[in-house]
Amino acid sequence: MANDSSETPQAGETYDDRPVHSEGLPPEVQAPLAAFKGAEPPAPQWFRDAIARAPERSFVESLGTKIELLTWGEVGKPGLLLVHGNSAHADWWSFIAPFLAEEHRVASMSLAGMGASEWRERYKFSDFAHDAEACARAAGLYAGGRKPIYIGHSFGGAQVFYAAARHPEHMAAAVLVDTGFGGPPPEVEAERARRREQIRNIPTADRPSRVYASLEQALARFRLMPPQPAGNAFVADFIARRSLKRAPLPDGSGEGWTWKFDPNMWDRLDRSSMASMAGAQAPKVAVPMVHIYGENSSIMRRRRAAEARFLGPDVREIEIPDSEHHVMIDQPLALVAALRTLLAVWPA
Numbered sequence: 001m002a003n004d005s006s007e008t009p010q011a012g013e014t015y016d017d018r019p020v021h022s023e024g025l026p027p028e029v030q031a032p033l034a035a036f037k038g039a040e041p042p043a044p045q046w047f048r049d050a051i052a053r054a055p056e057r058s059f060v061e062s063l064g065t066k067i068e069l070l071t072w073g074e075v076g077k078p079g080l081l082l083v084h085g086n087s088a089h090a091d092w093w094s095f096i097a098p099f100l101a102e103e104h105r106v107a108s109m110s111l112a113g114m115g116a117s118e119w120r121e122r123y124k125f126s127d128f129a130h131d132a133e134a135c136a137r138a139a140g141l142y143a144g145g146r147k148p149i150y151i152g153h154s155f156g157g158a159q160v161f162y163a164a165a166r167h168p169e170h171m172a173a174a175v176l177v178d179t180g181f182g183g184p185p186p187e188v189e190a191e192r193a194r195r196r197e198q199i200r201n202i203p204t205a206d207r208p209s210r211v212y213a214s215l216e217q218a219l220a221r222f223r224l225m226p227p228q229p230a231g232n233a234f235v236a237d238f239i240a241r242r243s244l245k246r247a248p249l250p251d252g253s254g255e256g257w258t259w260k261f262d263p264n265m266w267d268r269l270d271r272s273s274m275a276s277m278a279g280a281q282a283p284k285v286a287v288p289m290v291h292i293y294g295e296n297s298s299i300m301r302r303r304r305a306a307e308a309r310f311l312g313p314d315v316r317e318i319e320i321p322d323s324e325h326h327v328m329i330d331q332p333l334a335l336v337a338a339l340r341t342l343l344a345v346w347p348a
Helices: 045-052 125-138 155-166 186-198 215-220 233-241 298-304 332-345
Strands: 002-004 056-062 065-072 079-083 105-109 149-153 173-177 222-224 244-248 255-259 289-294 316-320
Touching: 045 233, 056 125, 065 125, 079 125, 079 155, 105 125, 125 155, 149 155, 155 173, 155 289, 173 332, 215 222, 215 233, 215 244, 215 255, 222 233, 289 298, 289 332, 316 332
Parallel strands: 079 105, 079 149, 149 173, 173 289, 289 316
Antiparallel strands: 002 222, 056 065, 065 105, 244 255
16 A cells, blocks of 8 residues: 655645554655655666556446556456556556466456545445446456456455455456455554544545655655555556656646545445355355465464454465565565465365
8 A cells, every 4th residue: 555645734734644653654664765866776687577467448438437457468268357556556566467377367457545446435346346347348258158256455355355355256356465354553543533533625536635746755755555665666656656647736737746546535434245244144155265474464463463363274374474464565575476376276
């Protein structure tokens, strides 16, 4: 997940868009791209080659909402649907997908309210599942009579889990990447509740939360949630640039940059259907499922601290060493290797 480390609001502003836990973080966590002053960090050849294999870009209409869709590979090969985390977008997979597209037809979607997808008044797990199937069918992932494998990171993994539990007929298998199910930590929810009481100027699709005068300024405000260093700055920079869109400056002097995601998405999210699946009522998922996680992930720390566990004992887990929550930023090639090896032999 990505977030904006905005400065303290200036006099006269009534909307506070600072993320939680923004004080006291080391510079490499608070603003991992600030040191580059708007320039692109050096990137290795493998990364440049991967992003050069640009996807086909389109939109799929689902439940009256336009959903952004990226695709790689030939229709007719086994299908993979990639789902990103909260406040993220489809391009979080754009340097991973090309490595999977030799053997698969690969699609990456931007969830409603994120990326270039349209926003909604309310967000529901059931609607995300509907959107995922619509994107999978539009991308040709069911061609040849085979069902696709869904792969989701973080919040996207929760959507994949929900779809696997409620609609197993939509997929052949599911892969979760560093996925937790308990929502934000209690202190995060408390801070959000406090901020909701203070908010008087709610941003909308027509009035973004904050507009930065320059791309350099906007990139300097990019950080990861949960907070962590960006394991590879060149990956974080690629993601950050595609997290932004142009918007009019408040003073009318021209255009600046603002974040694409709906800042009120979490408050507008109906979690009741997911909450009903917790504890003793947690469903047995019929499709094969694997969980890939980062060795040093905050998600795993929460789970070790007795957060409610959704994954059954039959769900195999794969650890990515020297990685935190954002595995594709910290260890992209290790994630590629894990996925390619897994998909070569699984599901049987």
